Amino acid sequence: MNVTSKQIAELCGVTRGTVDRALNNRPGIHPDTRDKIMRVAEELGYRPHFLAQSLVKGHTKTLGIVLFDIHNQIFSQLFHAFEAEARKRGYIVYLVLSNRDKELEMEYINNLFDRRVDGIALLPANDNKKFESFLLRSRTPIVTFGNRLFGPFPYIWINDKQAICDSVAFLADQGYRHLIYLSPPLMRKGKENIYVPEQRYQGFIEACAEIPAMRFNVIAHKQYLTELETLLETIDSKCAILCSSDVYALEVLKWLKARKIRVPDQVGLMGFDNIEFLKYINPSLTTVDYNVNEIGTKLADLLIRRINDEEVPVETLIDHHVLQGESVMSE
Known part of the structure; x- marks a missing residue:
């Protein structure tokens, strides 16, 4: 059973107001009385009623x-x-x-x-x-x-839209002229708030439109590896896969290695987020970093x-x- 300030007051022969002043370190109480109250409170294992104090203080x-x-x-x-x-x-x-x-x-x-x-x-x-x-x-x-x-x-x-624009510009500067944008979260559009995936997608579309001769595809569903396999068979220009997160990029890297498709010799790969796990990956993954x-x-x-x-x-x-x-x- 919780010990109350009323019980402490009765044991010390003082009022509850005096006990409250002692327990909350407020002035208007004799040092000897404060010491006695604090000693009794400690011996009884007194703990303040947090919820009651919160209601009084308003937080x-x-x-x-x-x-x-x-x-x-x-x-x-x-x-x-x-x-x-x-x-x-x-x-x-x-x-x-x-x-x-x-x-x-x-x-x-x-x-x-x-x-x-x-x-x-x-x-x-x-x-x-x-x-x-x-x-x-x-x-x-x-x-x-x-x-x-x-x-x-x-x-x-972060500015997700600008981050993807920067990613597309970076890949274009490296000579890539065909990009595959992989973002499975887009399939949840209309079902939940997908502001971040939508911003990244819009950044990708707008950035590609600004680059002459840039071709692109968007994959936005769970079976992305199946569609990726079909696309890679048809692309004959320098191609990179840009993923909306590192998690997808790591899945793609594993899939590419299993099919003996060399990264970056045959296809480039880029992620987003710079998760800590990337330090264990070979080849090291190009990504978007933020704090x-x-x-x-x-x-x-x-x-x-x-x-x-x-x-x-x-x-x-x-x-x-x-x-x-x-x-x-x-x-």
Whole structure:
């Protein structure tokens, strides 16, 4: 049974107000009385009632973060940076995983609201006005990352569209005149929020249109290796495969090696994200690099600033750059 401040007051022969002043290190109490109260509290194993204190103070010093999963190394790395910054600032973090399920996402967000979290960092699977109204009605500070909402929610990520444009320009500079863009997440269009994959796709289409004589194909489904095999048999110009994430690029590299197709001698290969696992890959993968730790740290900072009613930017974009590896042949 939890020990209460009332019990401590009775044992010490003082009022509950005196006990509260001692336990919260407030003035107006004799040092000897404070020492006696603190000694009794320690002997009894007293712990303050956190929820009751939170209701009085108006905040719980807790944050929520909603991710799709932590199988993706980008998400797990981002969470660690977010949690470290939150902890440094005195907050405890609730992590929930939506698995891209829109109904489950709503359920988890409601659970976070019920726990009176001070704010939520959200990678949204939902993307409609009803969902945004639901978030706004809670009056809970929310900062989004990755996928975007178009209500008044601050956003942090990278410029995905520009990153793919830079990737296409880089490949063109290396002499590639036929690109295969591989992005299976595009198949989820209309089913969930795919802002990031859509931005990367738009960047690819626009960048290719700006380059004379550039030919391209887009693969946007689960059976991408089957279609890739058919395409590679028909392409006679210098070709590179540009993947919307390193995970797909690694699958493609494994598939190419199994078929004795040499990278980059016969086909170039490029990924996106620069996940840590790439340091074990041969040939080294050309990819898009950005500072995931910086995103996680700034995400926590933006959310805490919002909680404190400070002005924060509507959009915060982290720098990116093309990281050249051995999987692309220079001209």
